[in-house]
Amino acid sequence: MKKRDKLPLDDESIVELYWQRNEKAIEETDFKYKKYLLSIAYNVLHEPLDCEECLNDTYLGAWNAIPPTRPNVLKAFLTVVVRRIAIKRYHRNLKKSSVPSELTVSLSELEDFIIGDEDISTDFDAARLGRVISDFVRSLSERRQFIFVSRYYASEPIDSIASDLNLSRSMINKELAAIKIALREKLESEGYNV
Amino acid sequence: MNKNEWNEGLNQLDPEIVEKYVETKENLTKNNAKRRKWTRIAAIAACIAVVFGAVDFVFKPFVSIDKVNFNIESLGQANHFDLSDVEFTGLNFSDMTLPDEVELYRVSPRNYACDGNEVKAMADYFRLPFEDFKFDFVENSADYYGTKRFDMSFLRGYRLIYRRSGTSYSQYPPVTDTDEELVSKSLKIIDEIPFVENEHIERYVQTGKGGQSIQQGDEEPCWYIKNCIFSPVINGYTVVGNGGISVGFARTGLAEVSVNYYDYEPIGKYEIISPEEAYEQITNPQYVVGHNRDFPVNSVTSMDIKSCELVYVNACQNGYDVIQPYYYVRGTVYSHYSDRDWEDTFTMYIPALKDKYFSLLDNIFG
Numbered sequence: 237m238k239k240r241d242k243l244p245l246d247d248e249s250i251v252e253l254y255w256q257r258n259e260k261a262i263e264e265t266d267f268k269y270k271k272y273l274l275s276i277a278y279n280v281l282h283e284p285l286d287c288e289e290c291l292n293d294t295y296l297g298a299w300n301a302i303p304p305t306r307p308n309v310l311k312a313f314l315t316v317v318v319r320r321i322a323i324k325r326y327h328r329n330l331k332k333s334s335v336p337s338e339l340t341v342s343l344s345e346l347e348d349f350i351i352g353d354e355d356i357s358t359d360f361d362a363a364r365l366g367r368v369i370s371d372f373v374r375s376l377s378e379r380r381q382f383i384f385v386s387r388y389y390a391s392e393p394i395d396s397i398a399s400d401l402n403l404s405r406s407m408i409n410k411e412l413a414a415i416k417i418a419l420r421e422k423l424e425s426e427g428y429n430v
Numbered sequence: 431m432n433k434n435e436w437n438e439g440l441n442q443l444d445p446e447i448v449e450k451y452v453e454t455k456e457n458l459t460k461n462n463a464k465r466r467k468w469t470r471i472a473a474i475a476a477c478i479a480v481v482f483g484a485v486d487f488v489f490k491p492f493v494s495i496d497k498v499n500f501n502i503e504s505l506g507q508a509n510h511f512d513l514s515d516v517e518f519t520g521l522n523f524s525d526m527t528l529p530d531e532v533e534l535y536r537v538s539p540r541n542y543a544c545d546g547n548e549v550k551a552m553a554d555y556f557r558l559p560f561e562d563f564k565f566d567f568v569e570n571s572a573d574y575y576g577t578k579r580f581d582m583s584f585l586r587g588y589r590l591i592y593r594r595s596g597t598s599y600s601q602y603p604p605v606t607d608t609d610e611e612l613v614s615k616s617l618k619i620i621d622e623i624p625f626v627e628n629e630h631i632e633r634y635v636q637t638g639k640g641g642q643s644i645q646q647g648d649e650e651p652c653w654y655i656k657n658c659i660f661s662p663v664i665n666g667y668t669v670v671g672n673g674g675i676s677v678g679f680a681r682t683g684l685a686e687v688s689v690n691y692y693d694y695e696p697i698g699k700y701e702i703i704s705p706e707e708a709y710e711q712i713t714n715p716q717y718v719v720g721h722n723r724d725f726p727v728n729s730v731t732s733m734d735i736k737s738c739e740l741v742y743v744n745a746c747q748n749g750y751d752v753i754q755p756y757y758y759v760r761g762t763v764y765s766h767y768s769d770r771d772w773e774d775t776f777t778m779y780i781p782a783l784k785d786k787y788f789s790l791l792d793n794i795f796g
Contacts, residue, residue, distance in 0.1 A: 252719050252777065257657065303659060304674045304688050306744075311456075312449040316441075323437045343433050352432040360435050366442020373447050378454075385451040389440055400458045428431050 244268035247310040254302035261302075262295045269311060273318045279391035280322035281329070282337035290325060294318040319389065327353070339391040345412065346388075349420050349430035365428075372422045376415065383411050511715035511727045518712060520735035520761055523705035528740055531699045533665055534783070535753040537744065603681035605656045615684075616658040616677035623675075623689065655680055664694070664742055670758060670779075671744040694753055702740075702782040708757040717778045725774045726767035733776065735761040740782060755782035 245253075245264045253261035273294055277287040297317045307313035329335050330353055343350065356362075373381050379401065386392040386400070398408045423430045607615075660675045661668050678686040711717065712735070741758040759778040764771065 248719050300686070301688075304676050306671050308445075309449040309452055312445065312452040315452060316445060316448055320441050323441060327434055327437070343436070346436070350431050350433055350436045353434060354432050356432075356434050356438060360438070362435070362438040362442050365431075365435065365439030366444070369439055369442075370444035370447055373443070381447070382451065382454050385443075385447060386455075389443060389448070389451070400455065400462065402462070423431070430431055 251302060251306055251310060254299065255306070262299060265295060265298060265310075265314070266291075269314055272311070273314055276315060276318050276390060277322045279338040279393075280319070280326050281339075282335060283329070286325055286329070287322075290318060290322045293321045297321065315390070337391070338393050342387050342391050346416065346419075348416070349423070368422065368426045368428075372419060375422075376418075380411060380415055383408060384415055387412060511718050511730060513713045513715050513718075513730060513733070516713070516730050517732040518735060519732060521738055522735075523709045523738050523757075526705040526738065526740075528702065528705060531701045532667070532740070532755050532782075533696050534698060534700050534755075535664060535694045535742070536697050537694050537753065604654055605679055605681050607656070607679065609656070609658075612656055612677075612679055613658050615679070616660070616675075619677055619684070619687065620660065620675055623687070655685055664753065667740055667742050667755070669742045669744050669753060670756070697752075701784050702755055703784055705738075705757070708738075708780045708782065711780050712759065712778065714780075717780050719777055719779060725763070726765045726772055729765045729767040729772075730763055731766050732764045733761055734764070735759055737761070743779060756780060757782055 244267055250261060250264045250268070253264060270291065273291055274287050277290040278284070281287055281290065294314060294317045298314060301313075301317075305313070323339075326335060326337070326339060334340070373384055376384060382401070383397055386397045387394070392400075394405055394408050394412075398405045401408070420430055605612075655678050657676050657678045660677075661670065662674060663669065676686075676688040677684070712733075738757055738759045740755055742753045743756045743758075744753045757778075757780040759780065761776060763774050763776045765774075766772070
């Protein structure tokens with residue numbers, strides 16, 4: 237019989253391993269998603285060592301969260317975790333020096349109304365802003381939803397988004413410009429100072 | 431609004447949007463790979479067509495953003511097990527006594543994970559050393575205390591953590607308490623936690639290593655954290671899957687508590703398949719979940735069924751947020767491959783609802 241090639245486990249089985257507190261859960265997650273998670277972290281941080289540390293924190297986060305959580309889509313769950321960890325590190329790094337990452341570029345595109353790197357103000361309600369942004373994303377067309385999340389959440393380079401959608405770079409830029417105008421209106425209408 | 435605030439807001443993006451993005455991205459990647467392959471084939475075909483004078487050749491790129499719908503039965507994904515010629519030993523379900531029908535429940539969606547009063551009560555109970563509750567980790571100089579509000583799908587819950595900052599699990603002294611002692615301690619804590627209904631039973635005690643020790647792959651079973659996991663019971667049946675309480679102990683004492691639960695309501699009684707009918711389905715490899723990747727699934731010789739019980743499964747599927755009955759089967763699977771005998775545990779979920787009800791669910795949730 238031919239020896240089986242090393243294939244990634246399906247997500248359900250990986251989650252089941254987490255539930256069994258089986259250490260192979262991390263190993264399998266790493267085998268299946270390391271490259272993807274590193275790419276998300278790299279888009280934010282642009283620093284390989286930091287990305288590796290983010291990756292380890294992400295696995296630890298997953299280990300701590302599952303159980304009791306049983307994620308619908310493991311990859312999406314890991315995306316949320318790695319982004320949160322990377323963003324926290326990004327703002328810490330930013331206090332020391334500039335970070336030449338794709339996130340920095342994507343944030344600069346919004347500098348018409350999102351300015352400054354100060355700390356979060358005491359009365360800021362992240363959950364509320366999260367709901368406002370989520371409502372805004374849901375109001376967009378399918379294509380614009382994908383572009384918004386790719387660019388501003390996953391900090392994907394514009395060329396990569398264009399390649400995913402088989403569109404030209406200029407078309408993506410046009411779409412982003414339209415999204416930006418609508419986003420600004422939405423934030424203003426919700427009382428944000430932009 | 432500054433960039434820090436914008437990013438924190440984005441961190442709170444609805445997880446369903448992220449799920450949709452991830453799935454769309456995967457579909458696009460697959461379709462683009464297909465398209466590239468077809469582009470090459472089409473290029474060759476076009477050359478041939480030109481050679482033979484054909485002019486009506488149109489190539490359309492495969493661009494679509496498909497919604498991915500979860501199937502209610504997708505709890506068990508195909509594991510490539512070949513169970514066609516396998517000897518089953520152990521239990522055959524014949525001594526199970528079950529009703530003809532059981533109540534089905536739907537999970538009531540919430541727009542929020544948990545309200546401020548609930549979180550505040552938890553913070554007070556654990557005497558967390560901060561007043562301004564941010565639903566996130568709060569770092570001190572040496573330790574960190576934290577609480578995390580779950581915001582996944584309809585679930586509401588909390589995660590409370592006390593851990594030495596910058597340490598991994600392996601830096602704790604090993605836990606020496608027995609499982610029974612830890613369960614007893616856990617139940618005491620659960621009884622006192624505000625807002626947690628007394629509906630949880632002992633399900634199992636899990637032991638786990640975390641952090642760096644996992645990567646170092648220690649051989650010795652030296653547990654730095656032990657978690658007692660408790661699942662809800664509805665209508666007398668344990669709920670497997672989402673929801674439940676986890677209480678973790680390090681040698682230094684209580685290390686973490688996770689509470690994750692949800693609202694639910696009955697939607698009617700539905701017939702279930704009999705234990706005998708369920709037993710007839712045990713050769714279906716789709717129902718097997720959870721095994722080690724190295725296990726040779728194509729050379730299974732026998733499966734020894736050690737336990738079977740009817741459970742509710744909260745699979746948290748996007749299509750239908752229902753808590754539905756499954757036969758929950760566990761045992762040992764044996765294989766012979768490469769002149770070696772293999773052994774592993776298996777878990778199997780056999781849907782207990784009769785097939786005809788799946789279309790009814792479309793009407794209920796449609």
